[in-house]
Amino acid sequence: MxxxxxxxxxxxxxxxxxxxxxxxxxxxxxxxxxxxxxxxxxxxxxxxxxxxxxxxxxxxxxxxxxxxxxxxxxxxxxxxxxxxxxxxxxxxxxxxxxxxxxxxxxxxxxxxxxxxxxxxxxxxxxxxxxxIAREYKGCSRKLADIAGCEGGILICGVPSTGKTTMLRDISRLFSTEKMLKVSVVDERGELSAYSHTSNGFDLGLCDIYCGYPKQKAVICAVRTMSPDFIVCDELTGEDIESVCFTVNYGVKMIASVHCDSLENGLKNVSLFRLLKTGAFNKVVFLNRSIIGKIDAVYNIGDIQKLYE
Amino acid sequence: MNNMKIIGAVLIILTSWLTGIMLSKRLSQREELLIELKQLLSEIKRRITYEMPTMCDLISNCGTQYLKPFTDNMYNSLSGGYTINESVISAVADTPLLCVLQDCEKQLITDVLSSLGAADSTSVREITDSAIIQLDHYIGLAQENRQKNSKVYFVTSLYIGFAAVILMI
CATH class of the missing domain: 3.30.450.90 (Beta-Lactamase)
Known part of the structure; x- marks a missing residue:
């Protein structure tokens, strides 16, 4: 261990x-x-x-x-x-x-x-x-291949399905292999696990805002770090404004949200509003039994047709 | 023989006088130590307010400026896995520098440093402010004591030395 x-x-x-x-x-x-x-x-x-x-x-x-x-x-x-x-x-x-x-x-x-x-x-x-937090290098490769880096990605799943682990790995992948500028909003210190006594997890060449409230970090990142992507964990309805801010500045977002299925997701007002911001091109659902396994990937266009 | 008596007399007077000087020095050492403790607490309060370091880092950083022997002992205990309470108590007991302090002053330091680790940021300010006020009071008492008794020790020790020599003669 x-x-x-x-x-x-x-x-x-x-x-x-x-x-x-x-x-x-x-x-x-x-x-x-x-x-x-x-x-x-x-x-x-x-x-x-x-x-x-x-x-x-x-x-x-x-x-x-x-x-x-x-x-x-x-x-x-x-x-x-x-x-x-x-x-x-x-x-x-x-x-x-x-x-x-x-x-x-x-x-x-x-x-x-x-x-x-x-x-x-x-x-x-x-x-x-x-x-217990873990780092699995390469676990998001399939996700990155399917979702691409042309638009934002929203990772959905119930607790303990590997959302944070995926975010960690995709940050590393995008910042190193695809040489994109990635800013990580690590509100709870879980993504990077950085402390003064250790370097924590490997997030590649990301710029990390550790402990910042999401809204503050998003504003700072957009204004000063010129990111291609902003990575956030556990978005809620309170973060809609921050998400809209990134859309207005043309910054793409990769984030996670608690949601067990598309059907229930569409009934969730907060998630519905998040999807409507236009920040996300792809919505990914993780398997509830097998940690890190992708169940489904939806284009935002297909979801929009569903709720219309 | 007479020379030996003279040497002995001088030695007795010197010893007595030096004892008096040491006692009066302890009074000023106590005052200086209390002032340094007050500065340490102010620094602790400032760092917690603006940086929120862990207790270990706090003690290590503050120790470079104030009361190094005491903060080193406390840091070593904390790093060695002792609880904050155990670390403070052992640091107070094992630092010879603090022997000039009175029991109530040592207790104040122990109570403040032990409770800081379990306090939220608002309580930290309240605890340190209250301790600084108490330390100001002790510093006042120490200054008074030094002013009153320092000369007394100095002079009395000389007289005792002479008296001892006369009695012996």
Whole structure:
């Protein structure tokens, strides 16, 4: 397993570390819940963790073999994962996650702490979901061949289908092999995983805006970096304005969005509005069971005929 | 024999006088140290506000300007995998430079640096501002103490030296 993942697991005690250190490098998620068994996901199948390694998850845990993590350990581990610098991660914590070294995103569940209607922090953390980020060089080659680089590409899929991995690879491909100017808007630090202690993932010759809000980064990129493409992860309805901005300046966009099928996508108002901006020539749907597999590629013209 | 007595007397007076000088120097060292700690906290507040570095980087960068032995000890503990609380406590205990501080002053430093790591950016400013106010108060007390007692130690030690010599003679 990757060293950055092992250093995350080490924060949760030597028992869990010893159980997982020799596990194969195909784990996609590790879910840690207060006083409950640690559950690991491989290809969307859950496994419990015992001292001997992974085993099929049974809800009753009759033999008491499964490794559990106490509330105190979760609290200590969380402080350690934040490098004892919670202020640095405050915005991300308020959005329900932190991104740690290696680009791995850790989702947080706990008790909301607010003041005058504004969220201040999260306390009494009860669940953490460690989503393991990976780099698969070449995984977007087929997508790049099908979609081309004449227009924008919108990658759609449910969570954990490899959208971010695809974006990472296509950024690298376009900036190196096709020698295009690519600006990457890495709002959550997952695409590049850049930190002052490591260079993170290989995005080729991209210009990376790390931690910037999308709108700000898009404006800065368009005005100063003269990009051919802007790459963004997880567009929502709030990003319509940013997308329109790029269209107005003639910059193409490659982005991802949560959507399970074209049929449901067309019922989604936000996605509908995104498609209408004209920023995307191709819409790609990823397979929900096989990570990274392309299910379908649609031309925007065909989709427009459908919703008309 | 008389020469030996004279040498002995001079040594006694010198030792006593040097002890007095050291004690009065400790008073000014305490004051200087508290001022440097205040500067360290101001620098920490500024860096967190504008750069949001990790605690490790913060201590390492601030340490090049202020209280290097203390920040080095803390940095080494943090890098070695100790928690922030453990790192601060061990740094305070293991830095000889800080022995001139009073217990309440050491406790203030420990409390501030331990709680910074768990605070959001607004609380960081509140914590450091409040600690700086408290340090100002301690600096005032240290200055007063130095002004009052520095000369006293200096003079008293000389008298004690002479008194010891006279008693011996």
């Amino acid at each position: 990757d060293r950055s993942v092992l250093s995350i697991i080490k924060c949760f005690g030597t028992e869990l570390y010893n159980a997982l250190k020799d596990a194969q490098d195909d784990i996609s998620e590790i879910r840690i819940r207060k006083e409950k068994s640690v559950v690991v996901y491989k290809q969307n199948i859950p496994y419990a963790v015992t001292k001997q390694g992974l085993t099929a998850l049974e809800l009753d845990n009759a033999k008491n073999e499964y490794i559990t993590v106490s509330e105190a350990l979760i609290k200590d581990a969380f402080a350690q994962l934040c490098s004892y610098s919670v202020y640095r991660f405050q915005n991300d914590i308020n959005n329900g996650f932190i991104t740690v070294n290696g680009g791995h995103r850790i989702g947080i569940c706990g008790t909301y702490v607010g003041e005058n209607g504004i969220m201040r922090s999260v306390r009494d953390i009860t669940s953490l979901n460690i989503r």
